[in-house]
Amino acid sequence: MKSRSFTSEGFLEGEVLLFDKPLHWSSFQLVNKVKWLLKSQLGLKKIKVGHAGTLDPLATGLLIVCTGKMTKSIDTFQAETKIYSGTIKLGATTPSYDLETEIDAVFPTAHITDEFLSAAAKSFEGTILQKPPIYSAIKKDGKRLYEHARAGETVEIAARPVQIFEFKLNRRSETELDFWLTCSKGTYVRSLAHDLGTALQSGAHLTSLRREGSGSFLVDEAYTVESFEAALIASIKN
Numbered sequence: 317m318k319s320r321s322f323t324s325e326g327f328l329e330g331e332v333l334l335f336d337k338p339l340h341w342s343s344f345q346l347v348n349k350v351k352w353l354l355k356s357q358l359g360l361k362k363i364k365v366g367h368a369g370t371l372d373p374l375a376t377g378l379l380i381v382c383t384g385k386m387t388k389s390i391d392t393f394q395a396e397t398k399i400y401s402g403t404i405k406l407g408a409t410t411p412s413y414d415l416e417t418e419i420d421a422v423f424p425t426a427h428i429t430d431e432f433l434s435a436a437a438k439s440f441e442g443t444i445l446q447k448p449p450i451y452s453a454i455k456k457d458g459k460r461l462y463e464h465a466r467a468g469e470t471v472e473i474a475a476r477p478v479q480i481f482e483f484k485l486n487r488r489s490e491t492e493l494d495f496w497l498t499c500s501k502g503t504y505v506r507s508l509a510h511d512l513g514t515a516l517q518s519g520a521h522l523t524s525l526r527r528e529g530s531g532s533f534l535v536d537e538a539y540t541v542e543s544f545e546a547a548l549i550a551s552i553k554n
Contacts, residue, residue, distance in 0.1 A: 330386030334380060335350075353545055357552060366382055375526065378530055396532075397481065400525060404493050407518055407519060408520075409513060414525075423513070437484075441481070441483055446507050506521075
């Protein structure tokens, strides 16, 4: 990350900041942290701060944060192609399709050959219809889907089209596989992991996820929360 000179005027006019979101942080928490730093370090009483594309608390990686007038560009950034890496666990499912909830069913995996796995992954490339996980923030009948799920309510979730440009499997052990994914806005990687398990006549869930890039932005160019705070303080002193 190259050193930058930060000013109050610059943040109000509009900055695009790249962050590597920590594990267990919500995207909202990171935005609030940035807003608090700008107000406390620069003495700003009011400033707009927003992010371009939610990452789940159990995911890490690139989160684009916009300030000031650049918040008007959030929709444009959200529409960009996304790149992810991660790990999928074969042979078991969870209600949330990831590690947020406990395993609810186990399945055989001995029949999953490398050829079967490669063909199944390839079948998801292109435009597919995908149902979001029941444990997601999408609203249905005025409530978030995860609120319905936690209340034990059954709701019908409509499938929607998403694009999978590349779904590449990098490493496989007996019950785990690492992947590299390039996809459109709105793709739920948790759902992709779950659906891959179904295609394999087994089960699967997501155990780790990292956003590597969005559009032309890469996580390698991103700040950690700590490095941004240090850069901000250093810029003020100079």
